Amino acid sequence: MExxxxxxxxxxxxxxxxxxxxxxxxxxxxxxxxxxxxxxxKMSTAYPGVTVKAGDTVSFGxxxxxxxxxxxxxxxxxxxxxxGWTGYFKGDxxxxxxxxxxxxxxxxxxxxxxxxxxxxxxxxxDGTYTVELEADGGKGASDTLxxxxxxxxxxxxxxTFTSEYPEQQGASGTTFSFDTTLVNNRATDQxxxxxxxxxxxxxxxxxxxxxxxxxxxxxxxxxxxxGLTVTVTPPQDVEKGDYTIPISAxxxxxxxxxxxxxxxxxxxxxxxxxxxxxxxxDAYADKQTSVTLSITNNGNVDLTNLNLTSTAPTNxxxxxxxxxxxTLEAGATKEVTAYIKPAQDVITGDYVTDITIKNDSAxxxxxxxxxxxxxxxxxxxxxxxxxxLVAVLAGIFKKxxxx
Numbered sequence: 094m095e096x097x098x099x100x101x102x103x104x105x106x107x108x109x110x111x112x113x114x115x116x117x118x119x120x121x122x123x124x125x126x127x128x129x130x131x132x133x134x135k136m137s138t139a140y141p142g143v144t145v146k147a148g149d150t151v152s153f154g155x156x157x158x159x160x161x162x163x164x165x166x167x168x169x170x171x172x173x174x175x176x177g178w179t180g181y182f183k184g185d186x187x188x189x190x191x192x193x194x195x196x197x198x199x200x201x202x203x204x205x206x207x208x209x210x211x212x213x214x215x216x217x218x219d220g221t222y223t224v225e226l227e228a229d230g231g232k233g234a235s236d237t238l239x240x241x242x243x244x245x246x247x248x249x250x251x252x253t254f255t256s257e258y259p260e261q262q263g264a265s266g267t268t269f270s271f272d273t274t275l276v277n278n279r280a281t282d283q284x285x286x287x288x289x290x291x292x293x294x295x296x297x298x299x300x301x302x303x304x305x306x307x308x309x310x311x312x313x314x315x316x317x318x319x320g321l322t323v324t325v326t327p328p329q330d331v332e333k334g335d336y337t338i339p340i341s342a343x344x345x346x347x348x349x350x351x352x353x354x355x356x357x358x359x360x361x362x363x364x365x366x367x368x369x370x371x372x373x374x375d376a377y378a379d380k381q382t383s384v385t386l387s388i389t390n391n392g393n394v395d396l397t398n399l400n401l402t403s404t405a406p407t408n409x410x411x412x413x414x415x416x417x418x419x420t421l422e423a424g425a426t427k428e429v430t431a432y433i434k435p436a437q438d439v440i441t442g443d444y445v446t447d448i449t450i451k452n453d454s455a456x457x458x459x460x461x462x463x464x465x466x467x468x469x470x471x472x473x474x475x476x477x478x479x480x481x482l483v484a485v486l487a488g489i490f491k492k493x494x495x496x
Contacts, residue, residue: 136155138240139154141239143240143243144242144244145242145245147215147217147246148213149212149280149281150212151210151280151315154206154207156206157194164194166192167194167229167230168229169191169192169228170229171225171226173223177216178224179211180209180210182208182209182210183207184207192207209240218244220243221241221242221243223239225240226240252279253276254276254340254350255276255351256351256353257273258271259271259354260356262357264360264361264454265329272302272322275311275320276318277319278316282314283313285311285349287299287309287310287311287321288309289323291325294327297324298323298324299321300323301319301322302320311342323353325338327357331357332393333358333360335354335357336357337352337353337355339353340353361394361396361455362455363455363456365386365449366389367384367386368387372461374461375465379437380434382434383430383433385431386413386430386459388427388457389426390422390423390425391424395421396421396423397419397421399452400416400417401417401429401431401449401450403447405444406436408437408438409434409436409444414429415429431448443462444463445462445463446461447461
């Protein structure tokens with residue numbers, strides 16, 4: 094990460110300053126940073142100017158590098174601090190006084206980064222203050238870094254927690270997804286606790302953008318932002334109406350909140366059965382049998398374009414007196430007749446036929462057990478044949494039995 098660094102300075106004769114420090118002859122480095130490329134020892138920070146409130150503690154991330162390709166140890170010190178201000182260097186959660194810089198490091202993660210923690214006194218007056226840090230790399234070379242800290246009763250920018258589309262609507266059973274952004278405009282990293290005040294039975298979860306794990310807290314670096322997906326799931330039996338779900342992100346320094354709005358347009362529900370609830374019937378091969386269907390709108394909004402369909406055994410025929418219901422009002426029931434005709438070559442036994450009623454918002458399916466029977470006329474014919482056969486056998490027995 095490219096940062097801002099102050100001018101280095103070298104001790105020694107003027108000729109040495111020209112060759113190592115890029116001096117213009119007066120002992121000062123060039124403004125174009127030539128010294129940094131010659132002496133090669135730099136201390137930098139990404140945010141050298143910040144705005145804080147009196148009593149705040151702010152942390153500056155420091156990077157150290159060496160363009161010469163040689164490693165070195167740099168002694169760290171706060172060269173200049175305003176009266177009453179305190180600060181210290183820290184690395185790996187410990188207070189440090191020096192840092193080892195790997196000259197062969199090519200990436201930021203290998204630069205042995207260090208933080209400088211600065212505490213502003215509670216009685217600090219509003220204004221702009223300068224803090225000067227020094228990294229002494231030895232051999233007469235050091236680098237200084239000036240930090241500009243503005244103390245203000247109200248920070249220039251407040252942290253924010255916002256949603257691009259905070260108002261959504263849908264039917265019951267809909268899961269609502271809100272894309273939100275949490276911006277930490279503080280001078281220090283913040284750990285935010287996430288919460289929601291949802292109606293009873295509702296569920297609210299927070300998921301960092303690009304991830305799949307729900308979280309209850311989130312760390313956001315100073316001056317950066319984090320996307321969050323807030324998923325709101327109403328209960329299945331939620332009533333039609335408008336609902337407000339306040340969500341919040343609270344840290345040691347911020348108390349951020351916003352309201353999400355969900356409008357439930359209605360409950361869509363339909364059921365399919367028969368007037369007496371019986372889902373079985375008798376049928377005969379190649380004969381049409383009728384069954385009355387009872388279709389009920391159990392929701393609180395009208396249902397339109399309801400279509401009846403069926404799934405039956407091969408070569409069976411199923412039709413309806415009305416295959417499409419244009420409108421079924423909320424709470425209303427409508428009866429429709431279904432005609433089921435088994436195949437001509439079907440054998441006696443039990444079969445299943447599914448009938449479904451559905452539209453884009455709701456659906457219901459009923460499973461009917463159809464018992465295919467042998468027609469009564471065939472039974473009479475069979476009995477007659479048996480009687481004839483018995484009579485014939487009796488006559489034969491009587492005629493030949495006498496002999």
